[in-house]
Amino acid sequence: xxFFKSFAPLALLPSALAATLLLASAAxxxxxxVVASTTSTEQSGLFAYLLPEFKKxxxxxxxxxxxxxxxxxxxxxxxxxxxxxxxxxxxxxKIVAEGFAVKRFPVMYNDFVLIGPAADPAxxxxxxxxxxxKKLSAGNAAFISRGDKSGTHAAELRxxxxxxxxxxKGTGYKECGCGMGPALNIASSSGAYLLADRxxxxxxxxxxxxxxxxxGDKRLFNQYGVMLVNPAKHPHVKVxxxxxxxxxxxxxxxxxxxxxxxxxxxxxxxxxxxx
Numbered sequence: 001x002x003f004f005k006s007f008a009p010l011a012l013l014p015s016a017l018a019a020t021l022l023l024a025s026a027a028x029x030x031x032x033x034v035v036a037s038t039t040s041t042e043q044s045g046l047f048a049y050l051l052p053e054f055k056k057x058x059x060x061x062x063x064x065x066x067x068x069x070x071x072x073x074x075x076x077x078x079x080x081x082x083x084x085x086x087x088x089x090x091x092x093x094k095i096v097a098e099g100f101a102v103k104r105f106p107v108m109y110n111d112f113v114l115i116g117p118a119a120d121p122a123x124x125x126x127x128x129x130x131x132x133x134k135k136l137s138a139g140n141a142a143f144i145s146r147g148d149k150s151g152t153h154a155a156e157l158r159x160x161x162x163x164x165x166x167x168x169k170g171t172g173y174k175e176c177g178c179g180m181g182p183a184l185n186i187a188s189s190s191g192a193y194l195l196a197d198r199x200x201x202x203x204x205x206x207x208x209x210x211x212x213x214x215x216g217d218k219r220l221f222n223q224y225g226v227m228l229v230n231p232a233k234h235p236h237v238k239v240x241x242x243x244x245x246x247x248x249x250x251x252x253x254x255x256x257x258x259x260x261x262x263x264x265x266x267x268x269x270x271x272x273x274x275x
C-alpha cells in the first residue's frame with residue numbers, strides 16, 4: 001500500500017500537466033481582441049505594418065474584421081467586436097451617445113481625393129470638390145459610389161448634399177455596394193470617377209488610366225477614431241486588452257508607427273491623437 005500511496009501523485013502527473021497546458025493555452029487565446037474597422041485601414045496596408053508592432057509591444061493579437069464604417073459600427077452595437085477603428089465622426093459620436101461605445105479617441109487623419117480618368121472629360125481638376133461634383137452631375141459622367149454605408153460613402157453623400165445635388169447626381173451615377181478596392185477596380189475598368197481615401201489609392205496597383213483630379217479642399221479632411229465597445233452593454237468585451245490597444249495607438253509608440261508608414265516615400269496617414 002505504501003508503494004501505491006507514493007506512486008499515486010506520479011500517476012496523476014500526466015493529467016495535471018495536461019490541465020496546466022490547457023490553462024496556458026486558454027490564457028494565450030485570451031490575449032487577442034477583435035477590431036471592427038473600415039476597409040481603408042486594411043486595404044491601405046496600414047494594419048499589416050501596424051499590428052505586428054503592437055503584438056511586439058503587448059503580446060496581444062488583433063483580429064481585424066474590415067468592413068464599411070457603418071457595418072463596423074453595427075458590429076460594435078451587437079457586441080461582435082472589442083474595439084472600433086473607423087472614420088465617420090458623426091456616426092462615431094452617435095454610438096458613444098447611445099452607450100454602445102465608451103469614448104471616442106482621434107487617432108490619425110489623411111484626406112479624400114476625387115479620382116477619375118486622366119483625360120478628365122468632365123473638367124473636374126482642381127481643389128474644389130463641390131464644383132467638381134456639379135460638373136459630374138451636369139455632364140452625367142460615370143461615377144462609382146461605394147454605396148455601402150462606409151465612412152467614404154458617408155463623406156461622398158455629404159459632399160453631394162453641400163452641392164445641393166443629393167437627388168441630382170446624374171445618370172452616370174452607380175452604386176456598387178462594395179469596398180474601396182473593388183470600387184477602384186470598377187472605376188479603372190470603366191473609366192469612371194469616384195471618391196477614394198488617399199491611403200487605399202496609394203496602395204492600389206490596378207490604376208489603369210485613373211489619376212487624382214481633386215485634392216486640397218479642406219472639406220476632404222478624413223479623420224479616424226478608435227473606441228472601446230461598452231462592456232456595460234456587452235460584458236464579454238475584452239476591456240483590458242482592448243484599452244491597451246487604444247492606449248498604444250493614441251500615445252507616442254503607436255503614433256510613431258502610424259507616422260512611419262509610407263508608400264513610395266509618401267506618408268499615408270498623419271498622427272493626431274488628442275487633437
